[in-house]
Amino acid sequence: MSVVVVGTIGYDSVQTLRGEVSDALGGSAAYFALAARFFSPVSVVAAVGSDFSSDDYRLFSERAIDLRGVERHEGKSFRWKARYHDDMNRRETLGLELNVFARFNPTLLPDQRRSDYLFLANVSPELQSRVLMQVANPKVVGADTMNHWIENERAGLLELMKRLTILMLNDDEARMLSGEHNLVKAGRALVKMGPEAVVVKRGEAGVLHFSQDGVFAAPAYPVEEVVDPTGAGDTFAGAFMGYIARVGRVNEAVRRAAVVYGAVVASFVVESFSLGRMSALSWEDIAQRHRAYNELTDSQSPRWTSP
Amino acid sequence: MSVVVVGTIGYDSVQTLRGEVSDALGGSAAYFALAARFFSPVSVVAAVGSDFSSDDYRLFSERAIDLRGVERHEGKSFRWKARYHDDMNRRETLGLELNVFARFNPTLLPDQRRSDYLFLANVSPELQSRVLMQVANPKVVGADTMNHWIENERAGLLELMKRLTILMLNDDEARMLSGEHNLVKAGRALVKMGPEAVVVKRGEAGVLHFSQDGVFAAPAYPVEEVVDPTGAGDTFAGAFMGYIARVGRVNEAVRRAAVVYGAVVASFVVESFSLGRMSALSWEDIAQRHRAYNELTDSQSPRWTSP
Numbered sequence: 001m002s003v004v005v006v007g008t009i010g011y012d013s014v015q016t017l018r019g020e021v022s023d024a025l026g027g028s029a030a031y032f033a034l035a036a037r038f039f040s041p042v043s044v045v046a047a048v049g050s051d052f053s054s055d056d057y058r059l060f061s062e063r064a065i066d067l068r069g070v071e072r073h074e075g076k077s078f079r080w081k082a083r084y085h086d087d088m089n090r091r092e093t094l095g096l097e098l099n100v101f102a103r104f105n106p107t108l109l110p111d112q113r114r115s116d117y118l119f120l121a122n123v124s125p126e127l128q129s130r131v132l133m134q135v136a137n138p139k140v141v142g143a144d145t146m147n148h149w150i151e152n153e154r155a156g157l158l159e160l161m162k163r164l165t166i167l168m169l170n171d172d173e174a175r176m177l178s179g180e181h182n183l184v185k186a187g188r189a190l191v192k193m194g195p196e197a198v199v200v201k202r203g204e205a206g207v208l209h210f211s212q213d214g215v216f217a218a219p220a221y222p223v224e225e226v227v228d229p230t231g232a233g234d235t236f237a238g239a240f241m242g243y244i245a246r247v248g249r250v251n252e253a254v255r256r257a258a259v260v261y262g263a264v265v266a267s268f269v270v271e272s273f274s275l276g277r278m279s280a281l282s283w284e285d286i287a288q289r290h291r292a293y294n295e296l297t298d299s300q301s302p303r304w305t306s307p
Numbered sequence: 308m309s310v311v312v313v314g315t316i317g318y319d320s321v322q323t324l325r326g327e328v329s330d331a332l333g334g335s336a337a338y339f340a341l342a343a344r345f346f347s348p349v350s351v352v353a354a355v356g357s358d359f360s361s362d363d364y365r366l367f368s369e370r371a372i373d374l375r376g377v378e379r380h381e382g383k384s385f386r387w388k389a390r391y392h393d394d395m396n397r398r399e400t401l402g403l404e405l406n407v408f409a410r411f412n413p414t415l416l417p418d419q420r421r422s423d424y425l426f427l428a429n430v431s432p433e434l435q436s437r438v439l440m441q442v443a444n445p446k447v448v449g450a451d452t453m454n455h456w457i458e459n460e461r462a463g464l465l466e467l468m469k470r471l472t473i474l475m476l477n478d479d480e481a482r483m484l485s486g487e488h489n490l491v492k493a494g495r496a497l498v499k500m501g502p503e504a505v506v507v508k509r510g511e512a513g514v515l516h517f518s519q520d521g522v523f524a525a526p527a528y529p530v531e532e533v534v535d536p537t538g539a540g541d542t543f544a545g546a547f548m549g550y551i552a553r554v555g556r557v558n559e560a561v562r563r564a565a566v567v568y569g570a571v572v573a574s575f576v577v578e579s580f581s582l583g584r585m586s587a588l589s590w591e592d593i594a595q596r597h598r599a600y601n602e603l604t605d606s607q608s609p610r611w612t613s614p
Contacts, residue, residue, distance in 0.1 A: 204509075205513070206526060214603070216606070217603050218606070222515060222522060224492055300563075300564075
């Protein structure tokens with residue numbers, strides 16, 4: 001069953017300790033789709049401008065990512081410019097142009113409306129709700145959000161939360177939305193606000209997954225060279241949702257396994273600027289790092305007892 | 308078999324978001340001993356001043372911690388004053404008085420010299436070496452260090468490292484000592500400098516354990532209220548070394564299990580100022596949180612598949 005994702009596709013200009021890129025392909029739906037496709041068919045709902053090239057289309061279509069739901073409008077695509085601090089955990093947004101995305105009011109295709117798996121990437125709660133309303137009877141609805149919406153569209157976000165299966169957000173956003181400084185209290189409070197599960201993203205510190213069944217802590221896979229953290233959260237979400245769609249049901253075991261695949265796939269995206277590493281990634285790369293991740297987090301295997 | 312620990316015992320004045328304490332019992336050897344004692348007999352090598360009270364002695368002796376190696380000198384005990392930033396991950400040292408510790412030149416007792424398990428808490432590499440020289444044939448030697456020694460006594464530290472089984476240090480110190488910005492590269496480089504294993508402490512982000520056998524990532528147990536992070540690293544070290552001494556041999560499996568006990572016991576110490584929580588802790592508390600920690604990090608148990 002396809003995962004439907006609504007989000008941005010556009011061009012990013014990013015500076016990090018390791019260099020910089022200008023107008024490189026990016027956007028939440030782009031990162032999400034390139035990760036989810038390893039687990040499940042993906043169907044994208046987004047808007048691009050007339051600057052969106054046939055090479056860019058091809059990057060997705062060659063990987064069997066469905067772009068029928070990507071509207072093309074006259075004008076420029078969504079653009080974002082940011083600079084990361086040296087520790088790669090903090091960044092400064094230098095510029096944001098909505099461009100054609102400002103007029104984005106999607107109408108889902110008939111097959112998208114019947115989808116069981118929907119992910120609402122980080123757009124306004126109002127737009128997230130408009131998309132959600134069009135899907136008849138989804139089994140799993142995931143959503144991302146950010147500080148801007150928590151501050152400025154809180155009511156809409158609270159309403160949306162009641163209809164979510166999974167909410168993803170970073171640690172500062174979890175504190176802001178829950179009003180709890182402590183992350184454990186914040187996560188538990190957010191679960192009470194609607195979603196079955198809440199995934200708190202903590203960058204290098206990994207993720208905390210909260211649900212009625214307890215807390216799950218998954219470390220980030222420690223990569224040898226972080227080139228650009230952009231898209232790590234969307235990539236995590238793509239692998240997470242894709243895995244759940246592949247399994248076809250959701251419970252604590254499935255969500256925990258999905259978190260691990262999320263962490264594994266997100267560890268690749270940061271190894272290059274833009275979608276470089278993701279577009280070259282193979283299933284064997286993922287399977288190999290998944291084994292390495294299991295060794296990384298394994299405290300009980302008899303295999304370590306040898307010498 | 309006893310674990311012998313050399314380090315400080317003194318009085319700390321600490322301010323955090325949650326309040327403050329003045330002249331509260333602390334010091335690396337104090338935190339270490341109160342954690343290690345749950346797993347193994349502990350014998351402390353330290354110096355205290357004439358201000359060290361009989362109540363303070365009793366706190367240790369009632370818990371069967373051996374203080375025969377604690378010298379008492381005329382003058383004041385070691386004192387440390389610090390303030391934590393709001394996020395509890397950074398602190399500022401406001402004052403440090405070595406006091407009687409400045410004249411500390413320990414002579415180990417005959418049974419301490421025959422010890423198999425030695426921990427050199429964060430004192431100068433020169434003092435660490437002087438203690439190590441007195442121990443005839445230790446099976447496991449652990450040591451902690453800090454930025455001050457890395458900057459100012461680098462040669463002595465490098466020499467000491469060749470004789471260590473386990474080096475513990477925080478992430479910034481691992482970068483500084485190895486010259487590698489990336490933590491994975493840093494950890495691997497440090498293992499090549501002598502120790503069988505290197506434990507990189509990352510506060511809320513947990514620890515990374517490096518050895519020839521691979522990398523092990525252990526998240527911190529997410530506590531609901533961090534009151535005072537002081538002593539978390541020493542408490543981790545105490546449980547880690549105590550567990551290894553209890554098992555009586557060391558390999559990757561034992562070190563990984565020791566890391567988990569370290570993370571579990573360290574999660575208690577931060578719940579109160581000073582040694583408050585540690586002095587009231589029971590083995591049942593540890594066993595219960597150890598089970599909770601295993602659930603926290605468990606991505607594969609069939610127990611989660613229920614609903």
